[in-house]
Amino acid sequence: MRTDSMETAAKTIKLYDDRPYDLSFTGEIIYAGPMEEGTRRLILDRTLFFPEEGGQSPDRGMLADCRVTDVQIRDGIITHTVRGSRERLEVLEPGCQVRGELDWDFRFSNMQNHTGEHILSGLLHSTYGFDNIGFRLSPNTVTLDFNGHLDRDGLLEIERRANEAVYANLEVYARYPERDRLETMEYRSKKQIDEAVRVVTIPGVDACACCAPHVRRTGEIGVIRILKSLRYKGGTRLTILSGRRALALMQQQLIVLEDVSHLTSRKQEELAEGVRSLLEENADQRFRIGELERQITDLRLSAIPAEQKNVFLAEADMSPLAQRGYVNGLCERHEGCCGVFVGNDSEGYKFIIGARQSDAKHQNALHSDARQAAALLREKLGARGGGKPAMVQGSVKAAWQEIQKVLEGLS
Template identity: 40%
Template sequence: MKRETVKLYDLNSKLRTFQARVLECVPEKDRFLVILDRTAFFPEGGGQPSDRGVLNFANVLDVQEKDGIVYHTSDRSFQPGEMVSGGIDWPRRFGLMQQHSGEHIVSGLAHRLFGLDNVGFHMSETSLTVDLNGELSAEDLALIERLANRAVWQNLAVKVSYPSAQELGRIPYRSKKELTGRVRIVEFPGYDICACCGTHVERTGEIGAVKMLSSQRYKGGTRLTMACGGQALRDYGERVNSVSAVSALLSAKPAEIEQSVERVLRENADLKRRLSALRTEIFRLKAGAIAPGCGNILIFDDDLTPDELRRFALILSERCFATAAVFSGDDSKGYRYAVSDPANDARPYAKELSAAFSGRGGGPKELVQGSVSGLQKEIKLFFEQRAFRCRET
């Protein structure tokens, strides 16, 4: 039976470099699985990604643990018995420690204040998500954020312990599953007590800041997206830059951006309504150039939206008292279409066009819409064979 790896990260979460002896090095595809007698590399677990770093001149790309043994994925091989120097990517690790510690405080507050459990979380390079098994209002989240940052400002000492089974029975700790054996308890005094294998800051002040970025309903509960420490600072900087850029574009003070954007949106909506009315008038003028009751008609027009295709087809079919087909697009990207008939069922056209031109479409019998891939001359031939006359606009 292999000896368990000595986990230096459990003893000192701020250990950045260490020396160890190689016990095994096993090739795996174009990589190598390296087992050391001890390591400061944290393996993926408890929602926290694994560390990255180096062993001598080799890159450590991933770290996993199985049955107490830590496996380091390396891009170079080592000889068993060889002594190596290891160094972890500290900025990355510290950022993960800030996130993980901030998550503990937020989850602990959600549990204490609202009786909700953390049922899952994920950490990335830019933010972390926390899934809670109940809904929280904007006011609830603002309260959690305010109290979480109070915990940061208090600069509390984070306590890590391995209580006996008897002691564990008296501790009201959070855990997603029933635990047995040696249990590692992480406590943020007054805010959270949780069974956790991850790495954390030594004092809450090292978290820097806790910021809620967004929330959404998720599987009957709430999914929070938040940032801590360096992440929160980067996010704040990005938002300030964005606000400054929008402020300059709108010639408005940052505090007045919301009202300015609302004004621009109203003006834009009004312009869209006016443009729509003008486009409809253009369609009527184009239709007016066609003799009433002229029969089935096919028209190609430029840069029409699906809504404009629909309106033009309806106007044309009323004018010609027959079926009107309108296409817009080009041979390279394909065409969108609308086919309308006030008296006959237009749905067969959608089915036939889809079969002939690898397209898709459908709709009620009065009007069908869709898209096709093909050449304009082939589409014209398709409709000429069905007694349609093609008109240029």
């Protein structure tokens, strides 16, 4: 029935309920919204396009030779947002018969992942009594939230059993049970549903209220993988993948493993131990480098006359830790402001400047404010940075001779 208002449109016939494997359909436009920046919202009497619902992203495809960019449902009325040329959009009016074509690869991937989630959630519930409290199936990620915790071994066992259900090639069927039958059934549901309830059943594994399309048999899923587990809102969030998307990820991971195996000259099953060994060697080398840098710093410091005030040095390369240690050593030996600039004339310098402060050892010495040096550099050379009287850090784009000349202005 045609209408001039979205609010008065009749509920949309959901062809995807009974025909999830159909690739195309024909429907009548009963409402066409105004054109907005190359898009238009359409309500049809029927549709194969699954809307964003139940945590799942909407279907993709073409409708009347226009690209479907969004599908939403409200009070049983499904609205399609389409994008196309002005010529295509302006002829889409109530009463027009239009053809819709699904992006099948996207739809089937969603079916694989959604049924895979049902299998995992069903096993978590039947084995441990955990309830599914959240689900998100987007183009980029699939997450499952449940109100419990499992260690690595527990998750591996659930994953193994989920894939056993895939190998069993069990039938998956969706039904709208009569109300009296529904009252005697055991099925999962996160909310109270007042209208007809669609129950998706995988015999011996799961029964759950669900509005989305699913595969006919579990064997079509291919594989179910649990990728990551983290504590979330008092429970657990699993990142999962099934079907083609899981296969694509495993292929990508295998390439990475082969590359790392080649780089480390280790077998794939020995990579964890190999990486651990490399990290330990790296930590040992960093310690040795730090010791050498401290020794070099001490030698350089001893070569500077003790009576020299306001000492500033430039280095081509130095770690931030060594740079800070160098500055601390200078401030220990010299009055005024002391700093180390690391970089070069073409790219600029990163600096740390310190100034000796009051303590038991230097209570009779004159004390300076490192911010004075930073202020000079900012005023004369546009330097950036800041800090406290004892130490400032920042960067400056200038030649070393220019920097030295500016710092000569310190008293």
